[in-house]
Amino acid sequence: MKILLIGANGTVGKAVAAELGTRHEIIGAGRNSGDLRVDIESLASVEKLFKEAGPVDAVIATAGSVHFGPLAEFTPEQYAIGLNNKLMGQVNLVLAGQKVLNDGGSFTLTSGIVTRDPIRYGSSASMVNGAVEGFARSAAIELPRGLRINVVSPNVLVESLAGYAPYFRGFEAVPAARVALAYSKSVEGAQTGQVYEVH
């Protein structure tokens, strides 16, 4: 398979490339690095990405920013960061990709554990992750030509714990290599409309 991986340079992206790269051709994309560059917030930039990549069988998104901060001080503008980037960035990949992916191809998006297991300062992350999961469940029943879509919801990563531990006390961190298996299940399996929780 030819797999377009957006966020290839991140911790999850690298683990996904390691897992799937032995069996498939990976085209890595990112904002500032990778084989191809893309600003996922812009549908035009995403359309350009697909043109440059050529026909692909799978799209994996492990990219997306959200703002973290106390609910008492959150502003609509700070919520917009996550809505524009992690949510609509991933949605843009589906809007553009549904027209050009090879028949039977798949989208695999990324949410996160805080959808259902919230943390302090995480109201935007919980919002955006819930939106990504709801969107994917619904898109799954409308995608044409056997296209599929799933979401991977990772716990905090062992590899990220150095920076995030104070926000995730008591969470049982998972290695990125274990999270990568869920992307493999989505891409190489046949399910659609699923949220794979690696918690």
Place this chain on the structure above:
Amino acid sequence: MKILLIGANGTVGKAVAAELGTRHEIIGAGRNSGDLRVDIESLASVEKLFKEAGPVDAVIATAGSVHFGPLAEFTPEQYAIGLNNKLMGQVNLVLAGQKVLNDGGSFTLTSGIVTRDPIRYGSSASMVNGAVEGFARSAAIELPRGLRINVVSPNVLVESLAGYAPYFRGFEAVPAARVALAYSKSVEGAQTGQVYEVH
């Protein structure tokens, strides 16, 4: 209790006012009708609403628009309609309300059955509802002064079926009066961070 009800003129809003109005004082608000007027998309308008309403013990939102359309033709601008209105409109009520609600007060927001049980043309509704539910679960653990927040997720309403039936074939529609009970449970109970599915 003094209850601020946004969307008081809608089908759910009227049923909520009928259920809770016998025991509590209801201040109805809406874009074009009600005791008070508000544009929930604007945080400034929501802040003005709270000033005009004075101290309240509960905020109920039964308002919010989303766009419906085929995934194949959906645009980012059409997703923005629901994100700005049904999502951020309800979030704005929490951002402003957390500072002025009486101690122990509650927010009750509205999502909908398609979060987990999607329909054709409903990718924006599923997205927005998932976002509202994720946000509320997270906000629940950060709200100060004993403030609470829950979400009611109604099935399609018996009263709305005339217009929506073709999109909800096989769904077991519920009367608005049954949905109103979930708002009563949220406002008059003591739970927080819950999604009450009236399915």
